[in-house]
Amino acid sequence: MNKFYIPLFAVLFLAQTLAAQTDTEPPHLQCTDMVNVNLTLPCVTVVWANDLVDSLHDNAPGSIELGIRKRCTGTGFPEGRTHIQYNVNEMGLNHVEVWAKDAAGNTALCTVRLLVGNLAQNCDPSVSVSVNHPTGAGISGVGFALSGYNCVGDTIPFPNLASTITTGGTGYWGTFGQLLEPGYTSLLTPSKTTNPLNGVTTADLAAIQRHILGLEPFDAPWKIIAADANLDGKVTLQDVVLLQKLLLGHILKMPHGKSWRFFPKNYVFPNPNNPLQPPLPGAIATPNTADPAPNWFDFTGVKIGDVNASADPGL
Numbered sequence: 368m369n370k371f372y373i374p375l376f377a378v379l380f381l382a383q384t385l386a387a388q389t390d391t392e393p394p395h396l397q398c399t400d401m402v403n404v405n406l407t408l409p410c411v412t413v414v415w416a417n418d419l420v421d422s423l424h425d426n427a428p429g430s431i432e433l434g435i436r437k438r439c440t441g442t443g444f445p446e447g448r449t450h451i452q453y454n455v456n457e458m459g460l461n462h463v464e465v466w467a468k469d470a471a472g473n474t475a476l477c478t479v480r481l482l483v484g485n486l487a488q489n490c491d492p493s494v495s496v497s498v499n500h501p502t503g504a505g506i507s508g509v510g511f512a513l514s515g516y517n518c519v520g521d522t523i524p525f526p527n528l529a530s531t532i533t534t535g536g537t538g539y540w541g542t543f544g545q546l547l548e549p550g551y552t553s554l555l556t557p558s559k560t561t562n563p564l565n566g567v568t569t570a571d572l573a574a575i576q577r578h579i580l581g582l583e584p585f586d587a588p589w590k591i592i593a594a595d596a597n598l599d600g601k602v603t604l605q606d607v608v609l610l611q612k613l614l615l616g617h618i619l620k621m622p623h624g625k626s627w628r629f630f631p632k633n634y635v636f637p638n639p640n641n642p643l644q645p646p647l648p649g650a651i652a653t654p655n656t657a658d659p660a661p662n663w664f665d666f667t668g669v670k671i672g673d674v675n676a677s678a679d680p681g682l
């Protein structure tokens with residue numbers, strides 16, 4: 368059987384090589400400058416590459432292939448992608464790359480401004496965050512910072528979430544409006560710095576000491592995380608000394624300023640016996656290639672110094 372295929376591949380390869388030698392000119396591609404699209408239930412819309420093209424021709428005969436992607440979500444010709452989808456969290460101005468590739472493999476690219484709207488006004492954008500203690504309790508008063516950038520040098524336009532948005536009593540924060548859009552490399556970082564004494568008592572100090580001495584090692588990763596009071600990645604007597612200073616009122620807050628520590632809920636500890644190594648990720652990272660961008664973020668929070676979960680997560 369193989370004997371029939373080998374000459375066929377050879378012929379195709381030769382034809383491609385010849386075409387590449389004779390045609391080095393990219394296709395002439397012109398896009399529509401700006402296009403409006405409309406979300407319809409279930410609040411999505413599909414955009415096809417050929418609907419954004421004003422004119423397209425090539426100097427050589429042969430078929431021209433079209434491709435499409437959201438700006439900054441990849442590089443080179445978007446192989447096999449002839450359409451993209453927008454969801455409710457992408458309402459507003461977006462940028463789209465339309466690509467054309469001639470038979471010799473020469474490519475051209477143009478950018479379209481795409482305004483995603485919802486004429487029926489029946490779609491509500493939403494982004495949500497949950498922050499819970501490992502025991503399940505929702506943590507309130509958590510603030511967020513969002514940082515990020517895309518491939519054309521734009522930064523995320525609303526980095527100061529921490530000053531405006533915090534979790535409520537259930538530990539859930541919900542908001543209307545776009546948070547992330549595809550094409551941005553970003554970090555969402557929670558923080559809580561209030562009430563460092565919350566839940567810290569002599570019982571915690573005694574338990575940390577028993578862990579250090581090997582008399583009663585902690586039976587859950589989060590307890591080890593809580594015991595690392597100075598955030599140096601290990602549980603030692605220095606942590607006990609620091610917590611003692613706090614308890615005695617010699618210091619009013621931790622040198623690092625934090626009272627809670629956070630990590631992505633789906634983080635898998637490479638070594639549950641030492642959850643602090645490698646260092647705990649304190650943020651959720653989203654790559655520029657994520658399309659759609661995530662609209663739900665889950666974090667776990669641990670009160671620093673509280674190894675028996677006596678802290679009030681509402682404080």
Ligand SMILES: [Ca+2]
Binds near residue numbers: 393473
């Ligand atoms: Ca050409």
Ligand SMILES: [Ca+2]
Binds near residue numbers: 596598600
């Ligand atoms: Ca430590």
Ligand SMILES: [Ca+2]
Binds near residue numbers: 673
């Ligand atoms: Ca405690």
